Amino acid sequence: MVGALIALGVICAIFVPDSVSKGALLGMLPFAAVLAIISLGQTLVVQQGGIDLSVAGSVSLAVVYVTRLPQQQNSQLWKAVLVALASAIVVGVINGILISRIGINAIVATLGMSSLEYAVIMAISQGSPRRTTNLLNHIAANLFLGIPDSVYFAVIATVLVTLFLKRSIAGRRFEAIGASPRAGFAAGLKVQKHQMVAYVWAQLLYCLAGILLAGILTQPTAYQGDSLVFPSVTVVVLGGTSLLGGRGFPAASAVAALFLQQLNQMVLTLNVPFGIRTLVTAIALLIGIALYTIRWELVKARLKEFTSKRKVGAVSA
Numbered sequence: 159m160v161g162a163l164i165a166l167g168v169i170c171a172i173f174v175p176d177s178v179s180k181g182a183l184l185g186m187l188p189f190a191a192v193l194a195i196i197s198l199g200q201t202l203v204v205q206q207g208g209i210d211l212s213v214a215g216s217v218s219l220a221v222v223y224v225t226r227l228p229q230q231q232n233s234q235l236w237k238a239v240l241v242a243l244a245s246a247i248v249v250g251v252i253n254g255i256l257i258s259r260i261g262i263n264a265i266v267a268t269l270g271m272s273s274l275e276y277a278v279i280m281a282i283s284q285g286s287p288r289r290t291t292n293l294l295n296h297i298a299a300n301l302f303l304g305i306p307d308s309v310y311f312a313v314i315a316t317v318l319v320t321l322f323l324k325r326s327i328a329g330r331r332f333e334a335i336g337a338s339p340r341a342g343f344a345a346g347l348k349v350q351k352h353q354m355v356a357y358v359w360a361q362l363l364y365c366l367a368g369i370l371l372a373g374i375l376t377q378p379t380a381y382q383g384d385s386l387v388f389p390s391v392t393v394v395v396l397g398g399t400s401l402l403g404g405r406g407f408p409a410a411s412a413v414a415a416l417f418l419q420q421l422n423q424m425v426l427t428l429n430v431p432f433g434i435r436t437l438v439t440a441i442a443l444l445i446g447i448a449l450y451t452i453r454w455e456l457v458k459a460r461l462k463e464f465t466s467k468r469k470v471g472a473v474s475a
Contacts, residue, residue, distance in 0.1 A: 159397060159413045166417060170424050177420070177427040184306065188299065188374045190419035191312035194412040195367040196386055197393040198319045199360030201411045204394050205336040206356045207403030208257060208264035213390050215275030216249060216361055217383030220368025222279050225288045225378065232293035242365050249275065250361035254354025276381075283380040290372045298373025308370045312412060315363065319408040332356070337404035388440075393418050 170178045196213060203210040220242045227238035249271060256267040279285075300307050323329040335342035335352045342349045364383075372378050395401065396417065397410035425438050 159410045159417065163413055163417045163420070166420055166424070170420065174424050174427050177424040182423060182427070184301075186419055186423045188306045188308040188370075190416045191306065191308040192367045192371050192374070193386065193389055193393065193419055194312040194415035195315050195363050195370070196390045197397070197411040197415045198315055198408050199363035199367075200390040200394045201397070201399050201406045201408050202319070202332075202356045202363075203264075203360045204391075204399050204401060205333060205403055205406040206353045207336060207339070208268075208353070208356070209391065209401070210253070210268045210357065210360055211265060211387055212249065212253065212268040212272040212275065212361075213364055213387045214381075214383040215272035215279070216246065216364040217368040217371065217386055218381050219245060219275045219279055220365045221372045221378050221382045222283045222380055224294060224369050224372045225290045226283055228291050230289055230291055232291050235291050235293050239369060242369060243362065246361040246365035247358060250358030251354065253357040253361070257357065258350040258353035279380055285380050289377045290375075294369070294373040295376050296373075298370045299376075306374075308374060311366065311370060315366065316409055316412045319363075323406060323408060333405050336406070389415075389418055 167178060176182060196217065200210055200213065223242040223245065224235065224238045227241060228234035253268055253271055256262045256271075257264050298308050302310065321329075323333060331342070331347055332352050332355075334345075335347055335349050339349050339353075342352075367386075368383065371382055375382070393414035394411050396414035397407050397412075399406040399411065421438060425434065
């Protein structure tokens, strides 16, 4: 994935230099950081063989909480953040119970939860935007050493999730259960607990992303998370995490988020229609699925077998 990102940077520098100018990168990096944080949560869920379509509602709800509840008063921001975090935990627990304990399909459960979150959004905001506080804008959008603050949040989140999965006993159990829930159950592991925890941590990461997004945009819409569901799945696949569950690669997902955001930046600089930009994301997802789910050695063997048969047929003729 790092190689693909470098190759994209070279292509942009040669053919679309405006897309890698200082201003373009500073405008792109905060949104790449937000997508990276979301992708970490989606990675955890996908590792357990699930998928979380409540991203849109969860991010949008966090945005609404931290923009509407403080009423532009810096002193009230921390209360709004606590409400957003508490709400995220509740949503994660409900998703986890519905999916891991009751057995409802992950797509159905999370899509239904997203609809409920939008109902809460409408009740709080009536669909109208509200400016964020100056404090949140300072925390999320300022530069430190020439790099947007949101990037540091994404890096820290990536490091923590990676250390959990790759360096802790709980993380190794988490991956083992994702690879084979039956084997995990036979080994005496708490399969349902680990599956539920995945949705809780995912919601906390979505919440963090929504809070940062509210600070970056200063006056976001009440439905700011709508465009993030498809990209969140795309970057997880591009990062090498199998949609069937098992081992995950949070750092690769974060790099894939940067790759996809820069790809969109390049397409945006070319002034192509919005439909084409959506098509680019779809193509990226298809490429990711092809790279990591198709058994290319089998395809190669079949092609070789087909070619050999054609040669034999030609000789016989």
